[in-house]
Amino acid sequence: MTTCHGLSKPAGKLALLAALVALSGCANMQMGSEEAKTAATGSAGGANTQNANSKLEKCEAPLGTMAVVEDTSAPWYGILTGQMKLGSTVPVLKLLIQQSNCFVVVERGRAMNNLMQERALQQSGELRNKSNFGKGQMAAADYSISPSITFSNNNAGGMTGGLGGIGGGVLGAVIGSVNVKEASTMLTLIDNRSSVQLAAAEGSARNMDFGGMGALLGGGMAGGLGGYTNTAEGKVIVAAFTDAYNNVVKAVKNYKAQEVKGGLGTGGQLGVQGSESSASARSAAPRKKRK
Numbered sequence: 001m002t003t004c005h006g007l008s009k010p011a012g013k014l015a016l017l018a019a020l021v022a023l024s025g026c027a028n029m030q031m032g033s034e035e036a037k038t039a040a041t042g043s044a045g046g047a048n049t050q051n052a053n054s055k056l057e058k059c060e061a062p063l064g065t066m067a068v069v070e071d072t073s074a075p076w077y078g079i080l081t082g083q084m085k086l087g088s089t090v091p092v093l094k095l096l097i098q099q100s101n102c103f104v105v106v107e108r109g110r111a112m113n114n115l116m117q118e119r120a121l122q123q124s125g126e127l128r129n130k131s132n133f134g135k136g137q138m139a140a141a142d143y144s145i146s147p148s149i150t151f152s153n154n155n156a157g158g159m160t161g162g163l164g165g166i167g168g169g170v171l172g173a174v175i176g177s178v179n180v181k182e183a184s185t186m187l188t189l190i191d192n193r194s195s196v197q198l199a200a201a202e203g204s205a206r207n208m209d210f211g212g213m214g215a216l217l218g219g220g221m222a223g224g225l226g227g228y229t230n231t232a233e234g235k236v237i238v239a240a241f242t243d244a245y246n247n248v249v250k251a252v253k254n255y256k257a258q259e260v261k262g263g264l265g266t267g268g269q270l271g272v273q274g275s276e277s278s279a280s281a282r283s284a285a286p287r288k289k290r291k
Contacts, residue, residue, distance in 0.1 A: 038238040039205075044098035052099040053242065057249035059102035064142035066103035067192075068093050076149040086234045089147045089241060093187075096245050097145070102252070106141045143198070144190045145248070150202075151184040152237060181233055182206040183240040187248050196264065199251040203244025205236045 042051030068090045071077060080086050094105050107115065115138075122133035182205065189199040261269060267277020 038092070038235045039242040040092045040095050040238050042099065044095060047101050049099045049101075055246070056096065056100055056242065057102075057246040057253075058100050059249065059253070061101070062104050063102055063252060064104070065106045065139050066097060066143045066145055067106050067108035067141035068097070069108065069144045069146050071146065071148070074148060076152075079152070080149060080237075084152075084233055086237070089149075089237075092238055092241060093145065093147060093245070096242060100245070100249055102249050103143065104139070106139050108141060108144075141192055144192055146188045146190065147241060147244075148186045148188075149183065149237065149240075150186050151182075152233065153182050181236045183233075183236045185237065185240040185244045187241070187244045189248055189252070194264065196258075198255070199248050201244050201247035201251060203240045203242065203247060205239035205243060207236050207239075 039053055039055075041053050042049060044050075044052070070088060070090050081088070090109055097103050098105050118127070118131075119133050121127050122131055127133060184202065184204045187201050187203070188197055190196070191198050260266075267275070271277065
């Protein structure tokens with residue numbers, strides 16, 4: 001939907017310039033714009049999804065319940081929300097997880113305060129009798145998944161090299177305006193009952209930002225480049241997390257439990273002198289002399 005005010009048909013260079021100035025006051029609202037989308041697209045309702053990323057890994061049935069736990073005290077989180085002015089990664093991950101149908105998402109973030117507030121109102125007698133906010137209704141989180149950004153480069157530099165003199169400097173200027181934006185992320189999957197890490201996966205994404213190409217080519221080609229023109233850093237990070245989550249799903253689809261002789265957490269197989277573990281006892285036991 002485009003809305004312009006005070007714009008007449010221009011004639012000549014001065015009129016064209018005036019028209020361009022007038023266009024700066026036009027609003028061009030495009031709902032569902034492909035250029036504005038990230039790698040996490042569409043929606044999810046229960047096991048049903050709409051317009052999900054076709055490259056997102058999916059499961060035939062959920063493997064359990066999952067909570068997304070973000071370390072807001074980590075240095076990467078401060079850079080993400082402070083320096084880069086981006087929001088939490090939790091909403092994006094929740095969308096990807098539900099769309100994949102590999103896990104059922106349970107709330108353990110800030111909205112948990114609202115859940116407990118409703119229960120407090122029930123206990124105080126303020127809610128209606130049939131509100132049914134009694135105990136024993138919350139689903140446990142079988143697993144937790146924790147995101148982190150290991151590397152994010154807003155501008156890895158232009159691709160000038162020795163190309164500045166090509167095409168009378170025009171092509172060199174174009175290439176010099178190309179900035180590489182890239183990100184690397186990590187996701188770790190934890191079993192909440194045992195605290196054992198079940199899976200870990202890295203994800204990455206790289207994008208070419210043709211920052212000055214629109215001005216050099218009069219905007220014609222830039223419009224056809226879609227998300228490659230003036231792409232936000234956040235899109236690269238979302239793509240990297242989508243890649244990491246796909247790798248997590250691939251890992252759990254082929255999951256095989258690690259087994260430790262004697263059981264997990266009973267001392268392991270590497271004995272330490274003076275320890276009471278079974279492995280240490282075996283190490284400290286006198287060896288029989290060979291005859």
